[in-house]
Amino acid sequence: MDTELSLFQKIITGETTLQKMIRKELLPLLADLRLAIVLLLLIAVFSISGTVLEQGQSLEYYQSNYPEHPALFGFLTWKFLVFIGLDHVYRTWWFLSLLVLFGSSLTACTFTRQLPTLKSARRWVYYDKPKQFQNIALSAELTTGSLTALEPLLKKRNYLVFQEGNKLYARRGLIGRIGPIIVHASMLIILAGSIIGSMTGFMAQELVPGGNTFQVKNIIDAGQFSESQVPKDWSVKVNRFWIDYDAEGRIDQFYSDLSVLNQQGEEVDRKTIHVNEPLHYQGVTFYQADWGIAALRVRVNKSPVFRLPMAQLDTQGKGRIWGTWIPIKPDFSAGVSVLARDLKGNVLVYNGKGELVSTVRKGMSTEVDGVTLFIDEIIGSTGLQIKADPGIPIVYLGFGLLMISVMMSYVSHSQIWALKDGDRLYIGGKTNRAKVTFEREIVAILDDLDNLDQNNTLSLGSLSENSQS
Numbered sequence: 001m002d003t004e005l006s007l008f009q010k011i012i013t014g015e016t017t018l019q020k021m022i023r024k025e026l027l028p029l030l031a032d033l034r035l036a037i038v039l040l041l042l043i044a045v046f047s048i049s050g051t052v053l054e055q056g057q058s059l060e061y062y063q064s065n066y067p068e069h070p071a072l073f074g075f076l077t078w079k080f081l082v083f084i085g086l087d088h089v090y091r092t093w094w095f096l097s098l099l100v101l102f103g104s105s106l107t108a109c110t111f112t113r114q115l116p117t118l119k120s121a122r123r124w125v126y127y128d129k130p131k132q133f134q135n136i137a138l139s140a141e142l143t144t145g146s147l148t149a150l151e152p153l154l155k156k157r158n159y160l161v162f163q164e165g166n167k168l169y170a171r172r173g174l175i176g177r178i179g180p181i182i183v184h185a186s187m188l189i190i191l192a193g194s195i196i197g198s199m200t201g202f203m204a205q206e207l208v209p210g211g212n213t214f215q216v217k218n219i220i221d222a223g224q225f226s227e228s229q230v231p232k233d234w235s236v237k238v239n240r241f242w243i244d245y246d247a248e249g250r251i252d253q254f255y256s257d258l259s260v261l262n263q264q265g266e267e268v269d270r271k272t273i274h275v276n277e278p279l280h281y282q283g284v285t286f287y288q289a290d291w292g293i294a295a296l297r298v299r300v301n302k303s304p305v306f307r308l309p310m311a312q313l314d315t316q317g318k319g320r321i322w323g324t325w326i327p328i329k330p331d332f333s334a335g336v337s338v339l340a341r342d343l344k345g346n347v348l349v350y351n352g353k354g355e356l357v358s359t360v361r362k363g364m365s366t367e368v369d370g371v372t373l374f375i376d377e378i379i380g381s382t383g384l385q386i387k388a389d390p391g392i393p394i395v396y397l398g399f400g401l402l403m404i405s406v407m408m409s410y411v412s413h414s415q416i417w418a419l420k421d422g423d424r425l426y427i428g429g430k431t432n433r434a435k436v437t438f439e440r441e442i443v444a445i446l447d448d449l450d451n452l453d454q455n456n457t458l459s460l461g462s463l464s465e466n467s468q469s
Contacts, residue, residue, distance in 0.1 A: 172412075179405050179409030
């Protein structure tokens with residue numbers, strides 16, 4: 001029994017020691033403003049790196065753009081990017097740890113500083129000795145005036161007034177003390193939304209020819225718990241893709257007519273999207289991001305129409321061009337090449353020797369190597385960027401509260417004390433901001449008190465003269 005009691009006392013002692021260590025060492029460290037500033041700067045720096053460096057690209061992309069020789073800035077190579085996780089900054093364990101640590105710092109500051117400050121601001125203490133007013137920077141001693149006359153002057157200026165006997169206390173702008181707490185709360189909401197989005201969101205890319213139906217498969221970046229966000233019971237059909245060109249032949253805008261289909265193939269939603277005008281469905285957003293040429297519909301002599309895929313060729317950065325090879329003999333022993341740069345309808349036709357024969361518009365034909373080649377259609381493909389981020393509504397909520405709370409924080413918290421001691425009236429006050437305006441307000445209150453006293457004196461003199469007469 002004694003052994004069990006001793007063990008219980010040790011457990012209680014251990015918990016108490018742990019609590020003391022958290023309260024006296026850990027909480028002050030987390031609530032330190034310097035730590036919060038350092039964490040905020042680190043988050044900002046790595047957020048900027050995630051904006052500057054392309055996120056969620058393939059390994060070949062980073063190998064091509066960030067080679068080892070020569071290394072960018074002497075150290076920035078694809079191996080360094082992949083090892084540190086700069087190719088998906090917002091989903092790395094260390095970036096999420098920074099967010100959690102910064103959130104812990106805000107929480108500790110809220111409970112150790114902001115809430116006690118609000119609690120003390122809600123309490124009021126009457127000043128019952130004249131010498132207490134000497135400790136207030138803004139104070140006055142009057143030989144005239146009364147608390148009865150002072151109270152309506154304060155209420156007129158939206159002060160909440162408390163009076164007990166010959167003592168008075170008034171305050172205004174308590175919301176200014178609540179503002180910083182809501183600022184911290186809104187920042188915590190933003191951090192929570194960011195973490196939720198990083199862990200449950202995904203990003204995908206699809207290049208889909210017009211007329212095809214697809215499901216989201218090509219996921220290039222995803223959080224650890226994003227599986228539930230990837231759509232499995234519905235698909236998307238690209239009804240049509242087209243490009244509008246300006247008068248000079250440059251691309252003005254490209255469009256995709258998309259339909260959302262349920263498992264039975266029925267259309268449940270439809271929208272034509274373009275840049276900055278995406279399709280939203282069940283938390284998944286489809287953005288118009290790119291385009292390409294998918295295939296060519298052609299005929300050779302009197303053959304039926306057949307569809308040949310077109311591949312993008314490597315031009316060493318000199319523009320985009322797609323090409324395909326069209327057989328002109330049944331045994332595939334001979335053929336011609338066709339190239340296209342855009343969806344305007346023009347294609348370049350080369351014979352078997354690689355010589356340019358003609359430029360043909362869709363719906364027309366040309367003679368090449370003894371055959372008649374008909375170009376019926378150029379089929380474009382739409383490049384879609386697909387994202388899901390369940391944390392976005394939470395982040396928007398946090399930013400909304402942040403804007404409101406910042407405005408609340410600019411409200412001045414002003415306090416005024418007054419004491420009637422004999423024939424003397426002592427008044428003093430202080431505020432946490434807009435001190436010049438507050439000083440002018442105190443002076444105006446004193447002037448109003450003086451005017452009221454003079455009016456009362458005149459009124460009493462008039463009454464005395466009337467009574468004598």
